[in-house]
Amino acid sequence: METRQQMKDTLQRRIDALKDELHSLSRDIWVRPELGGEETHAHDRLLRFFSQEDPAWTVHRHYKLPTAFRASWGPGGGGGGPVLNVGFLCEYDALPGIGHACGHNLIAEAGAAAAVGLKAAVQEQTELSVKITVLGTPAEENKGGKIDLMEAGAFADLDLVFMAHPFQQDVSFLPCLALDAVTVKYHGKASHAAAYPWEGVNALDAAVLAYNNVSVLRQQMKPQWRLHGIIKHGGVKPNIIPAYTELEFYLRTPLVKDLCDLKAKAEACFRAAAEATGCQVEITYPSHAYHNILPNATLASLYENNGKALGMQFPEQPNDFSGSTDFGNVSFVVPGIHPFFYICTDALNHTEEYTEAAGAEKAQLYTLRTAKTLAMTAVDVVCCPDLLRQVREDFEVANRKQEK
Numbered sequence: 093m094e095t096r097q098q099m100k101d102t103l104q105r106r107i108d109a110l111k112d113e114l115h116s117l118s119r120d121i122w123v124r125p126e127l128g129g130e131e132t133h134a135h136d137r138l139l140r141f142f143s144q145e146d147p148a149w150t151v152h153r154h155y156k157l158p159t160a161f162r163a164s165w166g167p168g169g170g171g172g173g174p175v176l177n178v179g180f181l182c183e184y185d186a187l188p189g190i191g192h193a194c195g196h197n198l199i200a201e202a203g204a205a206a207a208v209g210l211k212a213a214v215q216e217q218t219e220l221s222v223k224i225t226v227l228g229t230p231a232e233e234n235k236g237g238k239i240d241l242m243e244a245g246a247f248a249d250l251d252l253v254f255m256a257h258p259f260q261q262d263v264s265f266l267p268c269l270a271l272d273a274v275t276v277k278y279h280g281k282a283s284h285a286a287a288y289p290w291e292g293v294n295a296l297d298a299a300v301l302a303y304n305n306v307s308v309l310r311q312q313m314k315p316q317w318r319l320h321g322i323i324k325h326g327g328v329k330p331n332i333i334p335a336y337t338e339l340e341f342y343l344r345t346p347l348v349k350d351l352c353d354l355k356a357k358a359e360a361c362f363r364a365a366a367e368a369t370g371c372q373v374e375i376t377y378p379s380h381a382y383h384n385i386l387p388n389a390t391l392a393s394l395y396e397n398n399g400k401a402l403g404m405q406f407p408e409q410p411n412d413f414s415g416s417t418d419f420g421n422v423s424f425v426v427p428g429i430h431p432f433f434y435i436c437t438d439a440l441n442h443t444e445e446y447t448e449a450a451g452a453e454k455a456q457l458y459t460l461r462t463a464k465t466l467a468m469t470a471v472d473v474v475c476c477p478d479l480l481r482q483v484r485e486d487f488e489v490a491n492r493k494q495e496k
């Protein structure tokens with residue numbers, strides 16, 4: 093226990109010593125918000141941070157994706173045993189129009205801070221054998237960058253993954269919803285809307301019917317299912333019967349295995365609209381489906397204990413959160429934790445107020461406290477083989493439960 097406490101003290105001192113650099117890191121990302129897949133500035137800025145922190149970091153620019161990166165260190169700790177590779181994830185994409193309204197600049201900061209904190213703690217030890225890997229995972233909001241990275245093998249050598257997401261409270265676990273996005277295209281036939289409307293096949297009518305069919309379906313859905321969408325193209329001019337329309341819907345269910353039921357119901361709505369109007373319909377799922385997050389009770393309880401030691405308060409009944417994340421997919425292949433953290437605001441994610449809060453000085457204390465808590469949780473697991481076994485067992489059990 094003494095070693096663990098010593099390591100936890102060391103990592104806190106290291107993170108505190110770097111607090112100005114860490115603040116400037118997240119601030120630089122915040123002032124230049126970049127959309128998913130275009131985060132070149134954030135990519136370069138994060139790599140600069142690691143190279144300056146210690147030349148011993150091995151950095152891979154553009155790692156498997158143009159704006160992803162990998163920074164790794166070790167194995168350090170002096171031990172000769174099997175190497176444990178501890179991963180920390182940094183997100184850094186922003187939202188169109190409202191900047192860092194999800195606070196991903198703070199995710200980047202927390203991931204970087206936790207990694208350098210753990211490194212300092214491991215460096216003092218002679219019995220451990222720990223490698224630290226930071227993955228820069230782009231495009232969480234729009235493309236599921238972690239899923240592309242996973243398919244390219246970026247997570248294959250990681251034993252554990254840690255990241256944390258800004259929220260309204262400190263919460264060690266929220267399951268999030270599985271998500272898939274569907275694009276629906278209707279092809280009709282143009283005609284003069286006043287002179288020869290009977291010659292046209294109205295693709296806007298199909299879009300409107302599809303939207304209404306889905307609205308009617310919603311009453312019959314399970315309470316936690318979500319189905320919401322927009323009409324992206326609704327025609328070009330009132331005096332032309334629209335020949336082409338396009339809709340985009342998001343489908344969400346608590347468990348990824350239930351997505352196919354919701355998809356079948358939604359597709360029936362879309363096809364019925366095509367049938368009624370005589371349009372042709374194309375239904376595609378252009379991006380990756382996001383999984384729900386698997387719980388890891390051992391990591392969650394360690395995180396809470398460490399967080400409480402630093403003053404975090406965990407509500408008995410956390411606020412409901414029906415969002416989705418590509419970390420869900422990661423949680424099915426590597427044991428990990430994705431807690432949510434308070435940043436000194438009651439504003440809600442994806443609002444302009446949240447953007448402001450994510451760039452504010454007062455978020456710093458909470459972001460660094462979260463980074464320390466992540467690194468302290470990693471210390472518990474790397475120092476204690478029994479805990480590591482439990483974490484792995486929780487992971488297996490949670491995976492098996494999902495299959496049923």
Ligand SMILES: [Zn+2]
Pocket residue numbers: 194233441442
């Ligand atoms: Zn978001």
Ligand SMILES: [Zn+2]
Pocket residue numbers: 194195196232257
């Ligand atoms: Zn987010």
